[in-house]
Amino acid sequence: MAELLSEAENSENTSRQSRPSLTQVRAIVQFMEKNPDLAHKRFRNGIGHEKFKNFWIELSNNLNTMNGAMKSTKGWIKFWSDKRRSLLMKQRQINSGKVNERLSPLEQRIVTLSIPEKPTKRRTLKTEINGDADSHDNASDMEEKEFGADNRIVSTESDDRFLNMMEKLALAVDKIASTFEAISASVYDVRNAIIGIDYTMKRCFPQAHRQNNIFS
Template identity: 30%
Template sequence: MTDRTIASRPSLEQVIAIVDFMEKHRSLALGQMRGLEKRDESKKLWFKLTRIVNNLEGPNRPMKSWVKYWADKKSTVRSKVQASGGDPNSLSSNIEKKIWDLFLADDTSRDRSSVKLESHYTDESFYNEDNVDGNHVESEPVLAFEEPAIDLEERQMLVMEKLVKVMGDQANAMSQLAHASHLNSQAMERLAEASHIQARAVERLVTSFEAIGASTHEVRNAIVDIDSTMKRFYSTSPT
């Protein structure tokens, strides 16, 4: 047990973390996880919550203490509202109001039989015998090798999440590459078409120049013929 004793009050950060966790696991928050399978699942969730909360600023408590804290916190909130005639506005903090709204507002008619649903969380049988050492001082809970299983499961989930993210990024990169290749292909097609049009234009220009050249040659020949004819005409005329 560290210097952060069980007797210390939880910090606001720890209480917020507990409420947020319970909001994601309503069955756990309401003590409705019954049966062997659900009982094992509830142990894992409580152990996970214990590790989360103990890593925050505030007292470091064993799992059993956090289970009891949650049950007591709900009981306190319920008692305050009942003492005020059922008015939740009498609650002194936003956290208590959130606990009321999320977990207690729809269950104002809870009697002893319904409250008893949560009692198994505080039964000694809920914990492994290894939770208590030889000096009867409660130590960190040992859930029959559940912690390594949880760690392995979490690691596998993290690896899978990273793998999915990498595959998603890779797929996105491939999609962008394919799009770029398609654009490049379209650009090359347009360039080829432009080159073909340019070649045809040059061909027509060459043809035009050839036609002009031929016409010029014919005109020159015609002028030469006219000149020759004129010379013969004047040379044969009488003086």
């Protein structure tokens, strides 16, 4: 009986898609809009570590009851982080003219959530006086660390560096692809030339052979 139950559970888990459904993505966005500090990865306005963990656990449990993907709390955190980064990169490419399309309303909401609020003038002046201009970024903590991960949470400046690196990597891949296309075209031309030479020799050789036979 236990084996039958385990088989049923496994079949149910495998039948669920690995990618989150639109309903799940909308639920994440709505939850983040209600809790912007969680969306910005900041422990502000009295949100402590335990409350931060409970927010994510609550959200994960709610998402796993919906049709779509089933993930651990750490898995949902990673999905949200990856989604933010990919859309920020897409927005940068749109702004630079590299991509000729627009973000959907839902994607635009995610981008808006991914941009941290600007500090007030009073706070900016205070940080300049104290010589602690980076305290805003240092105040952010790790999301995955709360659930046993070792990767450091990426700040806004780190996100920018990551996006720039990914753009450079994409350009490098494009150059490599273009080089291989050029090499492939050259090889194709050489192949055609060899085939042409071979065809010409086959046509000329029998004729020369017959002429030799006449004078032999």
